[in-house]
Amino acid sequence: MPKFLVTYHGAGAPDPNEAKEAMAAFMAWARSAGDALVDPGAPLGPAKTVSAGGVADGAADGQAAGYSILEAADLDSAVNLVKDHPFVRRGGSLQVSTAALPG
Numbered sequence: 001m002p003k004f005l006v007t008y009h010g011a012g013a014p015d016p017n018e019a020k021e022a023m024a025a026f027m028a029w030a031r032s033a034g035d036a037l038v039d040p041g042a043p044l045g046p047a048k049t050v051s052a053g054g055v056a057d058g059a060a061d062g063q064a065a066g067y068s069i070l071e072a073a074d075l076d077s078a079v080n081l082v083k084d085h086p087f088v089r090r091g092g093s094l095q096v097s098t099a100a101l102p103g
Helices: 016-036 075-082
Strands: 003-009 037-043 048-051 054-057 066-071 093-098
Touching (some): 003 037, 003 075, 016 037, 016 066, 066 075, 075 093
Antiparallel strands (some): 003 066, 037 066, 048 054
């Protein structure tokens, strides 16, 4: 079954007072995704950007703040798995990308 990379953009980390609630909401979503959630991922920290111009400190344009890996029948099925994701309810957006594997 194809795999999909979900990257988290915007919204940032929840307020420290809301972190426990945000984690509980994420875990509820993860349980609802079931076996389709291959890797729950993690928030991302400091970054360096590699380009033809060299290496620079910091993030590329549109920095991803975290990631998850899903397995689904197709792109639309993967998108349906994240429509009710709590990160979106907090004002962020999720990009669902098909993992283009050779062969």
